[in-house]
Amino acid sequence: xxxxxxxxxxxxxxxxxxxxxxxxxxxxxxxxxxxxxxxxxxxxxxxxxxxxxxxxxxxxxxxxxxxxxxxxxxxxxxxxxxxxxxxxxxxxxxxxxxxxxxxxxxxxxxxxxxxxxxxxxxxxxxxxxxxxxxxxxxxxxxxxxxxxxxxxxxxxxxxxxxxxxxxxxxxxxxxxxxxxxxxxxxxxxxxxxxxxxxxxxxxxxxxxxxxxxxxxxxxxxxxxxxxxxxxxxxxxxxxxxxxxxxxxxxxxxxxxxxxxxxxxxxxxxxxxxxxxxxxxxxxxxxxxxxxxxxxxxxxxxxxxxxxxxxxxxxxxxxxxxxxxxxxxxxxxxxxxxxxxxxxxxxxxxxxxxxxxxxxxxxxxxxxxxxxxxxxxxxxxxxxxxxxxxxxxxxxxxx
Amino acid sequence: xxxxxxxxxxxxxxxxxxxxxxxxxxxxxxxxxxxxxxxxxxxxxxxxxxxxxxxxxxxxxxxxxxxxxxxxxxxxxxxxxxxxxxxxxxxxxxxxxxxxxxxxxxxxxxxxxxxxxxxxxxxxxxxxxxxxxxxxxxxxxxxxxxxxxxxxxxxxxxxxxxxxxxxxxxxxxxxxxxxxxxxxxxxxxxxxxxxxxxxxxxxxxxxxxxxxxxxxxxxxxxxxxxxxxxxxxxxxxxxxxxxxxxxxxxxxxxxxxxxxxxxxxxxxxxxxxxxxxxxxxxx
Numbered sequence: 001x002x003x004x005x006x007x008x009x010x011x012x013x014x015x016x017x018x019x020x021x022x023x024x025x026x027x028x029x030x031x032x033x034x035x036x037x038x039x040x041x042x043x044x045x046x047x048x049x050x051x052x053x054x055x056x057x058x059x060x061x062x063x064x065x066x067x068x069x070x071x072x073x074x075x076x077x078x079x080x081x082x083x084x085x086x087x088x089x090x091x092x093x094x095x096x097x098x099x100x101x102x103x104x105x106x107x108x109x110x111x112x113x114x115x116x117x118x119x120x121x122x123x124x125x126x127x128x129x130x131x132x133x134x135x136x137x138x139x140x141x142x143x144x145x146x147x148x149x150x151x152x153x154x155x156x157x158x159x160x161x162x163x164x165x166x167x168x169x170x171x172x173x174x175x176x177x178x179x180x181x182x183x184x185x186x187x188x189x190x191x192x193x194x195x196x197x198x199x200x201x202x203x204x205x206x207x208x209x210x211x212x213x214x215x216x217x218x219x220x221x222x223x224x225x226x227x228x229x230x231x232x233x234x235x236x237x238x239x240x241x242x243x244x245x246x247x248x249x250x251x252x253x254x255x256x257x258x259x260x261x262x263x264x265x266x267x268x269x270x271x272x273x274x275x276x277x278x279x280x281x282x283x284x285x286x287x288x289x290x291x292x293x294x295x296x297x298x299x300x301x302x303x304x305x306x307x308x309x310x311x312x313x314x315x316x317x318x319x320x321x322x323x324x325x326x327x328x329x330x331x332x333x334x335x336x337x338x339x340x341x342x343x344x345x346x347x348x349x350x351x352x353x354x355x356x357x358x359x360x361x362x363x364x365x366x367x368x369x370x371x372x373x374x375x376x377x378x379x380x381x382x383x384x385x386x387x388x389x390x391x392x393x394x395x396x397x398x
Numbered sequence: 399x400x401x402x403x404x405x406x407x408x409x410x411x412x413x414x415x416x417x418x419x420x421x422x423x424x425x426x427x428x429x430x431x432x433x434x435x436x437x438x439x440x441x442x443x444x445x446x447x448x449x450x451x452x453x454x455x456x457x458x459x460x461x462x463x464x465x466x467x468x469x470x471x472x473x474x475x476x477x478x479x480x481x482x483x484x485x486x487x488x489x490x491x492x493x494x495x496x497x498x499x500x501x502x503x504x505x506x507x508x509x510x511x512x513x514x515x516x517x518x519x520x521x522x523x524x525x526x527x528x529x530x531x532x533x534x535x536x537x538x539x540x541x542x543x544x545x546x547x548x549x550x551x552x553x554x555x556x557x558x559x560x561x562x563x564x565x566x567x568x569x570x571x572x573x574x575x576x577x578x579x580x581x582x583x584x585x586x587x588x589x590x591x592x593x594x595x596x597x598x599x600x601x602x603x604x605x606x607x608x609x610x611x612x613x614x615x616x617x618x619x620x621x622x623x624x625x626x627x628x629x630x631x632x633x634x635x636x637x638x639x640x641x642x643x644x645x646x647x648x649x650x651x652x653x654x655x656x657x658x659x660x661x662x663x664x665x666x667x668x669x670x671x672x673x674x675x676x677x678x679x680x681x
Contacts, residue, residue, distance in 0.1 A: 012482065014491075016486065017483040017491075021504075200418045205415075222596075224602070226603065230635060324513040324605075376514060380510060
């Protein structure tokens, strides 16, 4: 009986370990499961279709072309490879201004017929209407072929306009650039400061200062990201705006400043640990050869700890890339490819946080956001694996 | 020659010292700013009443209660699971494939951004398991987030228990489970508690994972069951700072909320420090 209970407990412990282990796999599976549907969806919003006159040689339009047509930037069919014919945009509501309710029939059952008439008589028309009002066999109209959203639309698309009609654009490049820009500048700021503090703590500071600085850094790590965001919004953004003479203080640079502060504790504590692993014998040898403390630090200790310091920096980058709330609050969130660091940008995590609440569950926008989550996951996973490889390479060399 | 060597050292050291004090300065700046602006807002009424006048008046009691529930819920989930995983990897399977797998996965789990946890919690707990936006779904999501912290601190705590304790117990005729229960766990307990306290600090500040799993903008009444939505402090601060009806008028409320959050974190860090110190002294 006792043996049985022992076995049972051991099994239970094993089970909890396994559950923990498979959580990461579960996360991957669920993100991709929710996101992968995107590439099975058509570019035009679900339940809607696009009709043109049957004389029109155009059979299909890309999401970008559709966007420019409906924005009014493309005004002639010639520009998308068709005949020289002005484009006439027809939105569904217009049917009610052309025909009276009586003409449209009881329960609007004559709408498909009347739509057919309108389209048939307008050679340059493009009509964006609900699928159910599209007349199936009526002569004189043609339905544009609905293409599926492609991998390149998503991964190489330069515009993120998830709520655009008739065809939302899900190009993640601006978000990817935004994320990388903000994190890159943040890490440029954080490296000298973080490594400097790590050297100070590990090599120079006396016990009294260490006892003051260590808890301070732990505290810095403990401050919630939303408080950092608030601080950035209320204090840093106005400062950036004033010193840079900008219209808005919420820029990529403001985000970088906050992220740099947030990445510091990670960089400092890991780099300090790395510096401390330098064997005493090596230091002693250096000192015995007449080098002073500083020469020992930068000729012996830092080279020895370099891979650990590199790992610290990489993990700092990981921390910066995944940070959500602080960045969401201070970068201004414009989803365009930034041209300078004093422009508003939007990062991947901030996009998810800002838009998921409004994206209808199961729709293309929702799927696109989950796929963004998967992209983010893969980026941070790669980073943590790289950090591991860097710090373990040292071990092999020894 | 010796002179320049010495001067170089002096310069380098002062630069690093400056770095150290800059970091300290940044911390003091943030803390000082929040405390200075928030302290005047804190009152009995602010802590114990609900928001009024479109979030520009009243207090933050519902958010405090919500965060409290989330702390309880996520620790109830993450602690048993995390401690048992750690016991398994440290005490039972020292070096088999499962241990390696668990360790790699725990490391990876720790590197996942919190917003990804939010997405995962939303699909698994809110939609697939049908918990809806609820304290349950939010607690489970936050629980996953702190799981790596719990496992790591517990593993370290268990490894710190001297081997002689285990041998002594075994020599007295105790079996493995008795040894773990009566000797190893009590000895490791203070360190495990330190992990618990630090995780509480983390839970009370996380916003991204609760955005889509539990957090409510405003609720007229306190949650009644684990299937209800709840307000939470960090989300409340986010709302106050960015999307209220009158952001300027809500500023004092935001400062007050930020201060309460900071105080919780400060409290947890100090508490963890005290326990750790006491434990180290006893050893």
